[in-house]
Amino acid sequence: MANPANEKKLKNRLLVWLGGSIGPYFLRFFYNTNKWDIEGEDYYKDILKSGRSVIIASWHSTLLTAFMGLAKNNYHGLAGNHHPDAEIISRVGKKLGWNIVRGSSTDGGKKAYNEILEILKSQKTVFAITPDGPQGPAKIPKPGAIRAAQKTGAVIVPIAGQSTKHWSFKNWDTFYLSKPFGRISLLFGKPLIFNLEDSFEDCSAQLKSSLDQLEKEVNSRVGLVKDN
Template sequence: MAKNAKANPFLMWVLGWAGPAWINLVKWTTKTEVIGRENFDQVMNSEEGFIVAFWHSRILMMVPMRQLYKGKRFWFMISEHRDGDMIARAVERFDISFARGSTMNQRKKDKKKGGADALRTLLKALKEGEGVGLTPDGPRGPRQRCQAGVAQLARLSGAKVYPVGYASKRAKILDSWDRFHMPLPFTKGCYVFGEGICVTGNTPEEMEASRLEIEAALNHVTKIADETMGHDPVMPAEHRATRQDR
């Protein structure tokens, strides 16, 4: 199917009903704990904008987490790819605003316009003290490898990046590129909040160091979540060379 193909209208309708229903079912039947509560409280009590970063495989239960930020507008970066249409339809009922585009992979020339528009939207939101959720390995991976966009957004906005992991005890790990973690109802779950990461460097070397710091922190909190819920941690995809590596 072409990359910019439109999603099936019937499928979109099903997701618009079934997605929120499933998320709410899991939410209301799951006993959830928060590890790193002090970091969570720091986000909740801050009047400054903040970035919450999580891997693409854990996006489903990051949606109801939005409801904890009462009084703050919350944004998700959603790709312009067909998959982004499906995600947007599934979570639009949870009072989440969307910036469509991708600031994640600067090598994709055809994404520049959408990425620039999304970047401006998110920078404005962060300056106004709002929250932004990003999947640094989305929309197509490699799995659990942080792309440059989240560090760039943090540097330009001055907002801290808070890595968040999630896992539930009863879950189906899908055979997808990201090993999607599909939580099941009537179980236990946990969020793991890491410390906020400041990105202040300007040189390519400093930005790469920040990117790697965010990646390591995200893998760490996700590993804790998996192990707490009795799962073997999902391993990051094999490293792919980027221009910075060459």
């Protein structure tokens, strides 16, 4: 008689293997066959030249566009722990040129957060974070990115991207995956500098406003009228 637990483990291993193996090829095809219109890259590049680290902040719903737009640069990103989806994300990210830190809010979160702080302090680098991830609420910043910026002196650069052709998947937010042969608009916003004495409420409001405005602008540029 089959053991359901063993069957589930086998299924998860198969999904992880398939996702980690073919995922990068699909993403490259979907995104590299689009025409990219990128604006504002100098915002974060100038910060790196000045010797400071950068936190790239994107809403979870459009993280893949930022993820693919910044691939191959040996930058850093975050994936969860002990879950098949997180393992797939980690494997795909590494194959696309990202350094992935593993951790979640329930296990390994503190260790991962401390590792993020050390990376931002010790390296002139970029760390990509979704302020409302991994499980929402949608478009409401959590403390992680803001506190990391305050503690390390890193500068937050908001980013938003959207494609003229995409699939959308509704869960706790509306997650977008670009279709091939479209046009992608990727916008970097003005840098946000948060000091230790700044209140989280004020910083959160600034970050949310910037991300929302960028999202509205890229949606307009690709003809996506409704903001999901």
